[in-house]
Structures are given as C-alpha cells and as structure tokens.
Amino acid sequence: MNGVMSFFRVTGGLVSLLMETLYWCKSVFKNTDKITDQLLVIGYQTLPVGALIALFSGGVLALQAGPTLAQFGIEENVGGLVGLSLVKEIGPVMAAILVAGRVGSAMAAELASMSVYEEIDALKTMDINPLRYLVMPRFIATVLALPVLVIYMDVIGWFGGAIVAAVNPDVHLSFTVYYRNLSELVDFTAFVNGLIKAAVFGVIISIVCCYVGLKTKGGPREIGTSVTKAVVLSFVLVLVFDYYVTRILLFLNID
Amino acid sequence: MAEQEGIRRENGGNGGLGAAGREGNHAGNVLLGYLKSAPVGVNISGLTKSFGQNRVLKGVDLGIEPGETVVILGKSGTGKSVLLRHIIGLERPDGGSILIGGEPVEYDAPGKGEHVVAMVFQSSALFNSLTVADNVGLYLKEHKVFKDDGKVRQIVSSALEIVGLSEKEDVMPSVLSGGMKRRVATARALVMNPDLLLFDEPTAGLDPMMTRTIGDLILDLKQKVEMTQIVVTHDIDLAFYVADRIAVLSEGRIIEFGPPEQIRDCAKHAVQEFITPQFGENRR
Numbered sequence: 184m185n186g187v188m189s190f191f192r193v194t195g196g197l198v199s200l201l202m203e204t205l206y207w208c209k210s211v212f213k214n215t216d217k218i219t220d221q222l223l224v225i226g227y228q229t230l231p232v233g234a235l236i237a238l239f240s241g242g243v244l245a246l247q248a249g250p251t252l253a254q255f256g257i258e259e260n261v262g263g264l265v266g267l268s269l270v271k272e273i274g275p276v277m278a279a280i281l282v283a284g285r286v287g288s289a290m291a292a293e294l295a296s297m298s299v300y301e302e303i304d305a306l307k308t309m310d311i312n313p314l315r316y317l318v319m320p321r322f323i324a325t326v327l328a329l330p331v332l333v334i335y336m337d338v339i340g341w342f343g344g345a346i347v348a349a350v351n352p353d354v355h356l357s358f359t360v361y362y363r364n365l366s367e368l369v370d371f372t373a374f375v376n377g378l379i380k381a382a383v384f385g386v387i388i389s390i391v392c393c394y395v396g397l398k399t400k401g402g403p404r405e406i407g408t409s410v411t412k413a414v415v416l417s418f419v420l421v422l423v424f425d426y427y428v429t430r431i432l433l434f435l436n437i438d
Numbered sequence: 439m440a441e442q443e444g445i446r447r448e449n450g451g452n453g454g455l456g457a458a459g460r461e462g463n464h465a466g467n468v469l470l471g472y473l474k475s476a477p478v479g480v481n482i483s484g485l486t487k488s489f490g491q492n493r494v495l496k497g498v499d500l501g502i503e504p505g506e507t508v509v510i511l512g513k514s515g516t517g518k519s520v521l522l523r524h525i526i527g528l529e530r531p532d533g534g535s536i537l538i539g540g541e542p543v544e545y546d547a548p549g550k551g552e553h554v555v556a557m558v559f560q561s562s563a564l565f566n567s568l569t570v571a572d573n574v575g576l577y578l579k580e581h582k583v584f585k586d587d588g589k590v591r592q593i594v595s596s597a598l599e600i601v602g603l604s605e606k607e608d609v610m611p612s613v614l615s616g617g618m619k620r621r622v623a624t625a626r627a628l629v630m631n632p633d634l635l636l637f638d639e640p641t642a643g644l645d646p647m648m649t650r651t652i653g654d655l656i657l658d659l660k661q662k663v664e665m666t667q668i669v670v671t672h673d674i675d676l677a678f679y680v681a682d683r684i685a686v687l688s689e690g691r692i693i694e695f696g697p698p699e700q701i702r703d704c705a706k707h708a709v710q711e712f713i714t715p716q717f718g719e720n721r722r
C-alpha cells in the first residue's frame with residue numbers, strides 16, 4: 184500500500200515539476216547565462232568519457248556482427264548495421280546513461296545539499312523561484328545537450344566500428360566500403376528518430392534528478408541516498424520510455 | 439537619496455561599544471543611506487505547530503511594534519528557529535495567525551508578501567556555488583533593483599564592509615569560518631532592504647569584537663533606519679544591549695515579554711536561568 188502511494192506521489196510530483204518547469208521556460212532568454220553555465224558543465228563532464236564509450240561501443244558492434252555477416256559473405260553491411268544501431272538505439276541510450284550518471288547525479292547532489300542546508304529556503308525568502316533559478320536552466324541545458332552528445336557519440340562510434348571492421352582479419356573491410364554502406368542505410372529519419380529519443384531522455388533525467396534533489400530532507404546521509412535514487416530512477420525511466428518512444432516513432436513512421 | 443545626509447554618521451556614531459572601529463566608515467554609510475524601511479509591526483496570536491508527536495509551539499502570542507527590536511531568548515530546542523521560519527513564511531502553522539504590518543503571512547510563498555522580510559539563517563544558508571559578493575548581490579541582481587551593475591557592486595561592498603569582510607568578496611563560502619559565514623548572511627539579508635529583519639543567532643561563533651559590531655549594526659538599523667528587528671540569541675549581553683523588549687520562549691509559549699529591566703527583575707525560574715551568569719560566583 185505504501186509502495187502504491189509513493190508511486191503515485193512520485194509520478195504526480197514528476198509531472199507537476201515538468202509542467203511548472205515548462206511554464207518557467209518563458210523566461211529562458213533572461214537566463215541564458217545560467218543555461219550556458221550548465222551547458223559548459225555538461226560538455227566538460229561528458230565529452231571526454233563519451234568519446235571513449237562511443238569508440239568502444241562502435242568497435243564491439245563491429246566485432247560481434249562482422250564475422251557473422253562475413254560467414255554469409257555480406258560483410259560490407261557492417262557499416263550500415265553499426266551505423267543504424269548507434270543512431271537509433273545505442274547512441275541515445277548510452278548517452279542518456281552517461282548523462283544520468285555524471286550530470287544527473289551531480290544535479291541531484293547539488294540540489295539535495297541546497298535543500299538540506301536551507302539554501303533553497305533562503306532563495307524562497309529572497310523571492311527567487313527555485314524552479315526558475317535552478318531547475319529550468321538545468322532542464323533546458325540537458326534537453327539541448329543530449330541530442331548534441333548523441334550526434335557526437337554516433338560519429339565517434341561509427342569510427343570505432345570502422346577501425347574494428349578494418350583490422351579484424353575475419354572482416355577486413357576498407358573504410359570506403361564501410362562508410363559507403365553506412366551512408367546508404369542511415370538516412371535522415373533514422374537520425375531524427377535518435378535525436379527525438381535523446382531529447383525525451385534529457386527531459387526525464389533533468390526532471391527526475393531535480394525532483395529527487397529538491398525533495399531531500401534530513402542531513403548529509405540523505406544527500407547520498409538521493410543521488411543513488413535519482414540515478415537509478417533515471418536509468419529505469421530512460422529504458423522504459425525508450426521502448427514506448429520507439430513504439431510511437433514506429434507508429435508514426437518516423438523510422 | 440536626499441535622506442542619505444541625515445543618516446550619515448557625524449561623529450563616532452551612537453557611542454556604542456564597537457563604534458570606534460567603524461568611525462568615519464563612509465562605505466558603510468552607502469548601504470545605510472540606501473536602506474529605507476517602512477516599519478511594520480508583527481502580530482502573532484495563538485501560534486501552534488507540531489512535528490509528528492513533537493508539539494513545538496503551543497500557542498505563541500507576541501505583539502511587536504513597528505520599528506521595535508525584540509530579542510527572543512529560550513533554551514536550545516524550544517522552537518525559536520521554528521518560530522522565525524513561521525514569521526517569514528517557510529513553515530505553515532497548525533493553528534493561530536501571524537500578521538506583518540496588518541497583512542497575513544503567505545505561508546506557501548515566502549518573499550511574496552506585501553512587506554520585505556529578510557532572515558539571517560542559523561545555518562547561514564549561503565549559496566555554496568556563488569562567491570561571497572555574488573551571494574550578497576544575488577537579490578539585487580535577480581530582481582534588477584538597479585539598472586547598472588556598478589551600483590550593485592557599491593551596495594555589496596558597503597554591506598560587506600559593515601560586517602568587516604571587505605577583503606573576502608571573491609572568496610567561495612566554503613573556505614570561510616562559521617562566524618564569517620554568519621556575517622556574509624547578515625550582509626545578504628541587509629541588501630534586501632527589508633522592512634522586517636529576523637536574526638537567528640547572528641553572533642554565534644563570533645569573537646567579542648565582532649559581536650559588538652553586529653550589536654552596533656542592530657542599533658544603527660533601529661535608530662537610523664527604524665527597521666523592525668527580531669533577534670534570536672543566546673548571548674545575554676547582546677540581548678540587553680540591543681533589545682527594546684525581550685521575550686522568553688519556554689515550553690512552546692512566551693512566558694515573559696517586556697523591557698530589559700522587567701526581564702532582569704522577573705522572578706520566574708525559567709527566566710532567571712537565562713540571565714544569571716553561567717558560572718555564577720565561581721567566575722574568576
């Protein structure tokens with residue numbers, strides 16, 4: 184019973200935080216400095232490690248698929264397979280997990296400590312709305328940054344696949360063949376598909392992490408608990424929504 | 439800004455204990471000249487609040503006159519901070535009411551009321567991601583109080599100068615001592631130009647000289663700005679130095695409220711506990 188209650192409470196809380204944050208997006212142009220700050224933080228935290236993850240993910244896709252395709256003599260399709268998997272599925276999910284783990288956790292920790300140490304209270308007494316001042320810039324920055332991060336990781340992942348396809352003796356595919364096949368199969372709609380997913384994941388991560396952070400009460404121990412809770416909830420919701428967004432995109436034929 | 443002249447300190451100030459250190463401190467006067475309160479009274483009646491089984495406030499009644507400085511004394515854990523949080527609207531009472539300048543407090547929207555109420559939090563509650571100067575200037579910046587940033591900087595530095603922290607403008611709060619944080623919090627509350635200023639233990643962690651500076655600041659705000667102030671403190675010397683009236687909170691109620699002499703002469707045990715020297719006759 185308690186679980187059911189808290190499920191509805193959290194769902195309601197997330198939806199209403201999302202609505203209020205969307206309302207505060209009206210003052211987005213007056214807060215460009217804060218949004219830029221957040222974008223820089225996100226870029227700084229994710230670009231180096233994102234490149235590493237993408238390189239190896241692309242590589243492992245080629246490693247797994249290459250020899251099998253080669254058995255059937257269709258190894259030139261490695262390019263398209265790696266390209267499409269990254270663009271439509273693996274890129275957005277991987278970027279989301281990276282952002283939830285690095286950026287979302289930091290957001291949850293920062294807002295949780297601000298709640299615990301009465302900084303949020305102080306903001307309120309100064310008539311500064313915490314949703315406008317803290318949540319909205321993080322929301323906008325995450326929703327903008329995630330699709331960009333996905334493109335960045337896609338490109339690096341393709342390259343990782345290309346290297347493995349070239350050096351693996353079972354496959355031995357030249358860069359030219361790999362990229363020609365990739366560009367034939369990865370079309371604009373596939374790209375848009377991935378970017379829509381990324382934006383949805385950005386909404387989920389920023390709202391979940393800000394919500395959990397702002398709801399934190401107690402002391403330093405609770406800050407740690409909140410960070411874990413925020414990251415786990417983000418992961419779960421990202422994967423659940425991945426399925427439904429895919430269903431919707433298939434239905435709408437953006438696929 | 440013509441009234442600024444009247445506020446300018448002419449000669450050594452109010453003769454307070456710490457005034458000598460701030461003599462001829464013109465930067466401080468920029469802030470004092472800028473401050474302009476519409477003195478508001480505070481009326482608290484029948485205020486009750488429980489946290490679960492813990493009944494903290496059991497019917498607090500307190501009437502504060504416009505421009506008055508009231509000190510609240512009380513044992514640790516009696517609910518002094520909880521009372522201040524109700525006055526500023528961060529906490530919703532179970533029962534009773536609070537009027538500020540005749541207007542009921544907006545509990546869900548602190549900072550949205552008719553009158554500006556500022557609070558120096560017991561925990562200081564500085565924004566850890568902002569420098570000291572940005573902490574102090576945040577209110578002015580976010581509410582676009584001044585068109586040019588130069589004026590903001592001027593007010594911020596004069597506020598920091600009043601609390602003796604001029605050289606710390608660009609420092610992050612995390613490297614400050616507890617007493618310094620308290621003073622930054624005081625400066626941050628001041629620049630809001632409040633009609634009602636709440637201090638939650640403003641001198642905890644301060645050395646005797648700084649305690650006097652804060653005491654003199656409270657007197658200056660009373661005499662020159664006519665700001666209504668509520669000061670929660672454990673420091674009896676400070677209480678008697680600044681208070682127009684003193685209220686003693688005990689067991690969730692105000693058990694004594696009156697001018698310092700009345701408190702000093704009050705026979706109630708719970709009151710005397712506070713105002714007799716801690717170490718009694720054994721003090722060397």
Ligand SMILES: Nc1ncnc2c1ncn2[C@@H]1O[C@H](COP(=O)(O)OP(=O)(O)OP(=O)(O)O)[C@@H](O)[C@H]1O
Nearest residue numbers: 489492494512513514515516517518519520521560
């Ligand atoms: N948010 C809260 N939730 C539950 N209990 C609370 C909360 N805030 C305060 N209390 C309780 O209310 C009581 C009064 O706390 P308060 O902080 O007001 O004391 P205080 O008089 O300010 O003490 P001190 O002089 O030590 O600062 C305490 O028993 C405290 O545990």
Ligand SMILES: [Mg+2]
Nearest residue numbers: 518519560638
């Ligand atoms: Mg307290």
